[in-house]
Amino acid sequence: MAEGPIRLGMVGGGADAFIGGVHRIAARLDGHYTLVAGALSSTPEKARASAEALVLPRGYDSFTDMAEAEAARDDGIEAVAIVTPNHVHADAAIAFLERGIHVICDKPLTATMEDAHRLADAARASKALFMLTHNYTGYPMIRQARQMIADGDLGTVRLVNVEYAQDWMTGAAEGKQAEWRIDPARSGAGGAIGDIGTHAYNLACFVSGLKLDKLAADLDVFGAGRTLDENAHVLLRWQGGAKGMLWCSQVAPGNENALRLRVYGDKGGLDWSQEDPNRLWFTPFGAPKQMLTRNGAGATEANTAASRIPGGHPEGYLEAFANLYSEAARAIRAHRHGEAIPGDLLVPTLEDGMDGMRFIDACVRSSAQDSDWVSP
Amino acid sequence: MAEGPIRLGMVGGGADAFIGGVHRIAARLDGHYTLVAGALSSTPEKARASAEALVLPRGYDSFTDMAEAEAARDDGIEAVAIVTPNHVHADAAIAFLERGIHVICDKPLTATMEDAHRLADAARASKALFMLTHNYTGYPMIRQARQMIADGDLGTVRLVNVEYAQDWMTGAAEGKQAEWRIDPARSGAGGAIGDIGTHAYNLACFVSGLKLDKLAADLDVFGAGRTLDENAHVLLRWQGGAKGMLWCSQVAPGNENALRLRVYGDKGGLDWSQEDPNRLWFTPFGAPKQMLTRNGAGATEANTAASRIPGGHPEGYLEAFANLYSEAARAIRAHRHGEAIPGDLLVPTLEDGMDGMRFIDACVRSSAQDSDWVSP
Amino acid sequence: MAEGPIRLGMVGGGADAFIGGVHRIAARLDGHYTLVAGALSSTPEKARASAEALVLPRGYDSFTDMAEAEAARDDGIEAVAIVTPNHVHADAAIAFLERGIHVICDKPLTATMEDAHRLADAARASKALFMLTHNYTGYPMIRQARQMIADGDLGTVRLVNVEYAQDWMTGAAEGKQAEWRIDPARSGAGGAIGDIGTHAYNLACFVSGLKLDKLAADLDVFGAGRTLDENAHVLLRWQGGAKGMLWCSQVAPGNENALRLRVYGDKGGLDWSQEDPNRLWFTPFGAPKQMLTRNGAGATEANTAASRIPGGHPEGYLEAFANLYSEAARAIRAHRHGEAIPGDLLVPTLEDGMDGMRFIDACVRSSAQDSDWVSP
Amino acid sequence: MAEGPIRLGMVGGGADAFIGGVHRIAARLDGHYTLVAGALSSTPEKARASAEALVLPRGYDSFTDMAEAEAARDDGIEAVAIVTPNHVHADAAIAFLERGIHVICDKPLTATMEDAHRLADAARASKALFMLTHNYTGYPMIRQARQMIADGDLGTVRLVNVEYAQDWMTGAAEGKQAEWRIDPARSGAGGAIGDIGTHAYNLACFVSGLKLDKLAADLDVFGAGRTLDENAHVLLRWQGGAKGMLWCSQVAPGNENALRLRVYGDKGGLDWSQEDPNRLWFTPFGAPKQMLTRNGAGATEANTAASRIPGGHPEGYLEAFANLYSEAARAIRAHRHGEAIPGDLLVPTLEDGMDGMRFIDACVRSSAQDSDWVSP
Numbered sequence A, B, C, D: 001m002a003e004g005p006i007r008l009g010m011v012g013g014g015a016d017a018f019i020g021g022v023h024r025i026a027a028r029l030d031g032h033y034t035l036v037a038g039a040l041s042s043t044p045e046k047a048r049a050s051a052e053a054l055v056l057p058r059g060y061d062s063f064t065d066m067a068e069a070e071a072a073r074d075d076g077i078e079a080v081a082i083v084t085p086n087h088v089h090a091d092a093a094i095a096f097l098e099r100g101i102h103v104i105c106d107k108p109l110t111a112t113m114e115d116a117h118r119l120a121d122a123a124r125a126s127k128a129l130f131m132l133t134h135n136y137t138g139y140p141m142i143r144q145a146r147q148m149i150a151d152g153d154l155g156t157v158r159l160v161n162v163e164y165a166q167d168w169m170t171g172a173a174e175g176k177q178a179e180w181r182i183d184p185a186r187s188g189a190g191g192a193i194g195d196i197g198t199h200a201y202n203l204a205c206f207v208s209g210l211k212l213d214k215l216a217a218d219l220d221v222f223g224a225g226r227t228l229d230e231n232a233h234v235l236l237r238w239q240g241g242a243k244g245m246l247w248c249s250q251v252a253p254g255n256e257n258a259l260r261l262r263v264y265g266d267k268g269g270l271d272w273s274q275e276d277p278n279r280l281w282f283t284p285f286g287a288p289k290q291m292l293t294r295n296g297a298g299a300t301e302a303n304t305a306a307s308r309i310p311g312g313h314p315e316g317y318l319e320a321f322a323n324l325y326s327e328a329a330r331a332i333r334a335h336r337h338g339e340a341i342p343g344d345l346l347v348p349t350l351e352d353g354m355d356g357m358r359f360i361d362a363c364v365r366s367s368a369q370d371s372d373w374v375s376p
Helices: A018-029 A044-053 A063-072 A086-097 A113-125 A140-150 A175-181 A192-208 A301-305 A317-336 A350-368 B018-029 B044-053 B063-072 B086-097 B113-125 B140-150 B175-181 B192-208 B301-305 B317-336 B350-368 C018-029 C044-053 C063-072 C086-097 C113-125 C140-150 C175-181 C192-208 C301-305 C317-336 C350-368 D018-029 D044-053 D063-072 D086-097 D113-125 D140-150 D175-181 D192-208 D301-305 D317-336 D350-368
Strands: A006-011 A033-039 A079-082 A102-105 A130-132 A157-165 A212-220 A231-238 A243-249 A258-265 A268-273 A279-284 A289-293 B006-011 B033-039 B079-082 B102-105 B130-132 B157-165 B212-220 B231-238 B243-249 B258-265 B268-273 B279-284 B289-293 C006-011 C033-039 C079-082 C102-105 C130-132 C157-165 C212-220 C231-238 C243-249 C258-265 C268-273 C279-284 C289-293 D006-011 D033-039 D079-082 D102-105 D130-132 D157-165 D212-220 D231-238 D243-249 D258-265 D268-273 D279-284 D289-293
Touching: A006 A018, A006 A063, A006 A317, A018 A033, A018 A317, A018 D018, A033 A044, A033 A063, A063 A086, A079 A086, A086 A102, A086 A113, A102 A317, A113 A350, A130 A317, A130 A350, A140 A192, A140 A258, A140 A268, A140 A279, A140 A289, A140 A301, A140 A317, A157 A192, A157 A231, A192 A212, A192 A231, A192 A243, A192 A258, A192 A350, A212 A350, A212 B212, A212 B231, A231 A350, A231 B212, A231 B231, A231 B243, A243 B231, A243 B243, A317 D317, B006 B018, B006 B063, B006 B317, B018 B033, B018 B317, B018 C018, B033 B044, B033 B063, B063 B086, B079 B086, B086 B102, B086 B113, B102 B317, B113 B350, B130 B317, B130 B350, B140 B192, B140 B258, B140 B268, B140 B279, B140 B289, B140 B301, B140 B317, B157 B192, B157 B231, B192 B212, B192 B231, B192 B243, B192 B258, B192 B350, B212 B350, B231 B350, B317 C317, C006 C018, C006 C063, C006 C317, C018 C033, C018 C317, C033 C044, C033 C063, C063 C086, C079 C086, C086 C102, C086 C113, C102 C317, C113 C350, C130 C317, C130 C350, C140 C192, C140 C258, C140 C268, C140 C279, C140 C289, C140 C301, C140 C317, C157 C192, C157 C231, C192 C212, C192 C231, C192 C243, C192 C258, C192 C350, C212 C350, C212 D212, C212 D231, C231 C350, C231 D212, C231 D231, C231 D243, C243 D231, C243 D243, D006 D018, D006 D063, D006 D317, D018 D033, D018 D317, D033 D044, D033 D063, D063 D086, D079 D086, D086 D102, D086 D113, D102 D317, D113 D350, D130 D317, D130 D350, D140 D192, D140 D258, D140 D268, D140 D279, D140 D289, D140 D301, D140 D317, D157 D192, D157 D231, D192 D212, D192 D231, D192 D243, D192 D258, D192 D350, D212 D350, D231 D350
Parallel strands: A006 A033, A006 A079, A079 A102, A102 A130, A157 A243, B006 B033, B006 B079, B079 B102, B102 B130, B157 B243, C006 C033, C006 C079, C079 C102, C102 C130, C157 C243, D006 D033, D006 D079, D079 D102, D102 D130, D157 D243
Antiparallel strands: A157 A258, A212 A231, A231 A243, A258 A268, A268 A279, A279 A289, A289 C289, B157 B258, B212 B231, B231 B243, B258 B268, B268 B279, B279 B289, B289 D289, C157 C258, C212 C231, C231 C243, C258 C268, C268 C279, C279 C289, D157 D258, D212 D231, D231 D243, D258 D268, D268 D279, D279 D289
16 A cells, blocks of 8 residues: 555646635545646636745646646656636646546536537546546545445435525625636536536435436526526436435525435435535434434444544545545556556546536526426 | 403314314413314214313214304304315315304315315305414414515515425325325325425415415325325426425425425525424524524514513424414404404415415426426 | 313412413413412402403402412312412412312422421321422423433433523513512522522433432622522532532523433433423434434333324423423322322422422532532 | 645554544645654554555654654654653653654643643753644634634623533443553543543633633543543633533443533623534524624634635534644744744643643542542
8 A cells, every 4th residue: 555645736726716725635635645736727827826835846837738748757747636617627637638647627527518528538538537526425424325325225215305505696796706607608508507506416316326317497597697597496307216306506695505415215214414414314214313423323334434533523525525536546546556446436437527517408408498307 | 352262163173183183272272262162073973972072062963063053052153163184174164154153274275176266255255254274374483584574684585495394104104194185085186285285385475475476396106006196396486586496295204394494585594494493594695694583582573472481492383373373363353343353464364275275286287297387 | 081170270470470371371281271260469459450361250369368268169279370489389389288279389399498398298288289390391302201211221320411501691680580580588599590400400300310419519690789699500419329410500691491401321321402392312322313202203102191293393391381280180180089199190299399499408508618519 | 935844753643543643634634744754653563564554754663763863864853743642742742842843742731740740841941842732722613712702702701611522431441542541551640531621621711711710520430440530520610700610521322522612701602512613603692693604604814714615615623633733834834934933823832731731630639529629
C-alpha cells in the first residue's frame, strides 16, 4: 500500500469558486493526492493569481496548455479535477482524456446533450478513467441505505421520493455562484433541475438501484428576468412498477441544502436527510423506527468502510466528498499498476453522468409538453 | 354566555369505530354539548348495545327513526354528528337537514359526486347548519399559519407542498377500519386520496387561501386484490400562478400520520408537521428560522384563540378536533338565538366538502387519463 | 359499566386560574364526571361570578360552606378537586375528607410539612380516597417506560437524571400565576423546587421505581426582591446504588415546559421529553436507538391502556391529566359499590405527596447547609 | 501568504489508535502541514511498521530519538503532535519544547498534577508554542456562541449546564481504546471525568467566559473491577454568581458523543449539541427560538471565519479539529517570521490545560470528601 500520492491537476476553482475549494479539501483529506498543477480560471491573470495563492507548483493559463504540458512531463499529473461552470466540462475533460489523464469531473456532466455525447465518445475511446462527483453518494448512511435495499431489507421497493430544496435564489440572484447558474449558455437547459435536481435523481437511483421509466415534470421560474427553472415538481415512474416524486427548488425559504430521500418497500422504509447525514431512519414494517448511525450500532460494512471516526462524532459533506476521491484513488492506483479496476467501486461514472443529462433533458421536454410523460 | 349545552345526537360510531369516539371526546372536551341520542350502527342490535354501553338517554335502531323521533320532541337533539362510512353520509345528513337539525359530518363529504350534489341541495334548502370535520384545520399553529399568510408574512405565495403518509395498509388490510376503506361501494372512488388526500388538500387550501386551478395525478395500488388507490402523487397548479405537489400514501412504512404542509413565498416560508403540532417553523427569507409555538412567544391571536393551556404543554389531535366542535357550538347557539352566524367562523363548510369531492374526482379522472392535467 | 357520572365539586379554579380549567377539562374528557358544585375563589364575589360563568348548579362562597352543604345532600358531590394555591390545600382537603368526600388534589401536597402531616392524618382517618395530580405520570409513554423498567428492559438501573426547565420567571414575575408562587406564605418553602421540581422528582420515582436515599441541593434566586428559589441543581443518590441529578429552573430562556427524564441501566437506556410526549426513545445497549410511540409499534399494554386514539395523532397534556381522572373514577366507582379499590391503580397517592414534601424540605435543608447530603 | 507547509511530526498515533488518525486528517485538511516524521508507538517495531504504512519520510523508534534527530536537521520538524496515552504527554512534550519545537498536544494535559507542573515549567521556559486540542472549541457554532455571550446577547449569564454522555463502557471494556483509559497509571486520576468531563468543562469555560469558583462532585464506578469513574455528577459555582452542573458518563446507553452545552442569562439562552453541530439554538427571552446555522442566516464573523462551505452542507468533527490546527498554523507561521503571535487566536493553551487538570483534581478530591465544595 505504501506508495506516493497521485499527482493531481485542477481546471477551474480559482478564487471565489466554492466548489474548487471543496474538491481540493476532498482530494487532500485522506492523503491520496497532491495537487501540483492548475488552470484555475478561464481568465489567465486570475488563473495565475489563484495558482500563486495556492502555492501550486505549476500554474497554467488554460486547460489546453496544461493538458499538453502535463502530458509531456514524466512527472505530469495523473488525474485532473474539472470544476468549471458546466459548459466547459466537455472540452476540458476531452483534452485530458485524449492524453490519457484521468478525469474527476463535477456534475452535471455537461451543459448540453451534444457535449455529453462528445465527452462520452472521448471517454470510451480513452484508457483513462472518468469519474463524476455526485458527492452525496459518498455519505456513509447513503452507502448503508443502498446496501440494505440491495440486501432486501425493504422488500420490494414501491416508492422512491426525493427532494432537494434551497432558498438562495428566492431574492435577486447575485454573485459569481448565481451568475452562471442562471445563464443557459453556461449552465445548460436546466436551472435548479440541472444544479440540484440531478443530485437528487442520482441519489434516488444510486440508493434504490432502480432505473427510471418515465417522468412528468412541471418546471417553473418565479424570479423576474430569469429563464431557467428555479423549481421543479416531477412525477416518477420507475421500471418495474415503483413510483415516486422529485421536488427541487432554489426558492424555498428556510431550506439551505435540504436534500432528503425516502424509500418505501413492502417490508420497510428508509428516510435520510443530508443536513443530518450521520443518521438513517429505518422502519421494518410493524416494528419501531430505528435510528441507524454512522459507524454506530447497526452499521453495515458499507457504512463502516466509508467512515473515518467512531459514531457520534459527525462526519459531513467534505468527508462524503473525500470518499469519492479516495475511491477514485483506488481505481487510479490500480490503473497505475496495470491492475483491473476494482469491481466494488461506487464512485459515479460516465453512465451516471449520461443518465443525469437524459434526466435534465427529459424534464425540460416534459415541461415544455405540459407535463406529458416522457422517457429519459 | 351562561346557557345550557347543545343537545347532540350521533349516527354511526358504535363499538370498535375509531372516529366515533373521537367525535364524542371532541364534543365533550369544552363542555358545549351533551350527547343524548344515537343510532350508532347500521345493525340494530349493535346500535342498541353501543347506546347502552355509552349510557345514552335515547338509542335508535336507525338514523331515520332517530331523525323523526328527535324532530318531534321538544327536547330533541339540536345537532347530529355523522360518523358513518362515507356512503351513508348523504342520506343521513339529508334526513336531519330536512328536519332542521344541524349536521356535523365527518369527511369526505360523501362517497360519490351524485351524493354530494344531493346533499348540497338539501343543505342549501335547509335552515340548519352543515359543518364538515376537516379536523386538522383546528390546530392552533395551522390557524396561525393561515393568519400569517393572509397578513402577507410570506409575501406572494409561490409553492404549496403537502403530504400525508401512513403505513397501515402496507401489509394485508385487516379489521373494521380497513374493510370499508378499501371497498369502493362504501368508500367512494378514492382510496388513500379520499381518506387522507382530501385532508391534505383541504389543509393546503385552508392555510394558503389559494384555489386549485389544475392537477395531474398518478394513483397506485400495490396490494394484491385491491382496487382503490393506496398511494397518490399529484402535481398542483394553483390559481394565480403558484405551484405545488401533494403526496398521500398508506403504504409508506415508518409513517403513522405524517401530515406535513410547507408553504413558500417570496418573503418567507412555513413548515408544519401534524405529529409535532405545537410547533410551526417560520423562516423570513434571509433571517434565521424561528420555532413558533402554541400559545408561546410569537403566537398570533388565531393561535391563542385556539389554545387552552400555556405553551410547552402539548395540545394534540383531540383538542384540534374539539376546536371545530366549539366553533360549531358558537354557530349553533347564534342560530338558537336567531342571531347571525358569526362571520369569523373557520369550521369547514359544505363548500369545503364539495371542493374535496371535486378534488377526489379530478385525481381519479387525471390518473385514468395517464396523469393529464384536469380541473377539479 | 353503564352507570351515571361521578358528581364532582371544585375548590379554587375561578376565572384566570390556569390549573382549574385544566382539571375541569381533564374531568370531562372521558365522560366520567359531572361538575355540579364549586367554591371557585377565596373571594366570595369572585367565587359566585365564576360559578355563574361556568353554569355550575351550585356555587358556594367558601369550601367550608360547600363541604357542609354537599355532605348533607343526597345528591351531593362524591369527590372534590382542590386546585387552590398550595397553602389552602390542607384545610380544604381535610374539610372534605372528614365528611367522606373523595379528594383529588393538585400538587404539591401542601405548603408546609406541618400541613402535610395534618392532611395525612385526616386522609388516613377517612374512608374517602385521596389522590394527587402529578399529572405527568399519566402520559402513555411514561407508563410504558415504567413498565419496561419493571420488566427489566434496562437491566439494573444505574442512573436517573431528570430536569424541568421553564423560562417564565426570567424577567419580572407578573400576573396571578406568578404572584402566589413567589410568596412563601402561599407557596411554601420551595419556589421552583416546589412548583416543578416536585413534578420532576415524582416522575423519576414513578418511572424508575427507586426510592431516594440522599440528596445534595444548591438552590438559587437571581431575580431582585425574590426569596424563593428559581433554580435548583440537585445531586441524587438512590437507594440501592443508582445515582442521578435533578435540575429545575424557571429562569432558563427558551424552555417552556422542558421536563425530560433519562434512565440508564446496564442493559439499555430510556429518554423522554414532555414537549414531545408521544415518543419514547429506547436504546438496548449495543443496538440501534428505537423510537417507541404512543399506541404504535412496540407499545406495551400500559401504553395502550392510557391511549385513546391510534399512534401518530398526538395526545397531549390534557389527555395525560384526564388519565388520572379516569383512574380516579375507577377507584371512586369501586368505592361507590363497596368493592375493593383496584390494585393496579397508578394515580399518585398521599404517600407520593408526602414524598414530594419531604423532597422539597430536604432540598431546602441541604441548600441551607451549603449542599450537604441530607435524607428526605 | 504563499509559503510552504509546516513540517510536522507525531508522537503516538500508530495503527489502531483512533485519535492519531484524527490529528493527521485535521493537520492535512486545510493544507497547512506536511507530516514528515513520527515516533508512532512506544513499541519500536510497531512504530516502524506504522511509519511505513503511512509512507512517513522519517520514522523513529522513540520520541527522544525523534526530538534529538529532528532538532539537528535544517529541515527538521517545526511542530509535533502528541497523541499518546495521557501519562506520556509530559515527557514527550518537554522533549520537544526544550528543543524549540512547537507542541500540539491532545487533552487532558497530563496524567498527574505533578506532570502538569513539569510540563508547564518547560512550556514557560521554551520559546516554542504549546497548544492543546480541546477540539470542540473549534466548532463554528461554538465560536458564535462564545462571541454572542461576549457581546452581551444573553445579558448576565446565570446558568451554565454542560453534559457529555457516552455509552461504550456500559458493558465490558475491551480493546486498546478502553484498556488505557481504565488504568490510573496511564490515564490519571480521572476516568470519564478526565477523558470527557474535561472537554465538557473546557467548553463551558470557553463559551461562557466564566471561571469556576467551586465544585461539588459525585463520581461513580459501576463496572466490576474498575477503579476510575465512569460517571460524574458535578455541581458548579462560577465566579460572579452564576451556577451550573456538569454531567459526564460513559455508561449511558443510547449516547454516542452527546456533548451538550446550555447557557442562560437574563436576556436569552443558548443550546448546542455536538451531534448536531451545525445548529445553535438561540432564544432571546420573550421571543421565538431561533435556529442559527453554520455560515447561514444570522452567522457572526466568528462562525463564518471557522467555516469552509456554505450553510446546509454539514461540517463536522474533523473540520472543527482542523480549525485548531489551522489556527495553530497561523501562530507557528508568525513565529517562523519572528512576528508577534496573533492576539485573536482561540486555540486552547497551556493555561486551559492546567485548568482542566485542576478541574479533574478538584472533582476527585470533592468526591473523596463526600461531595464537599472544593476550589479547583
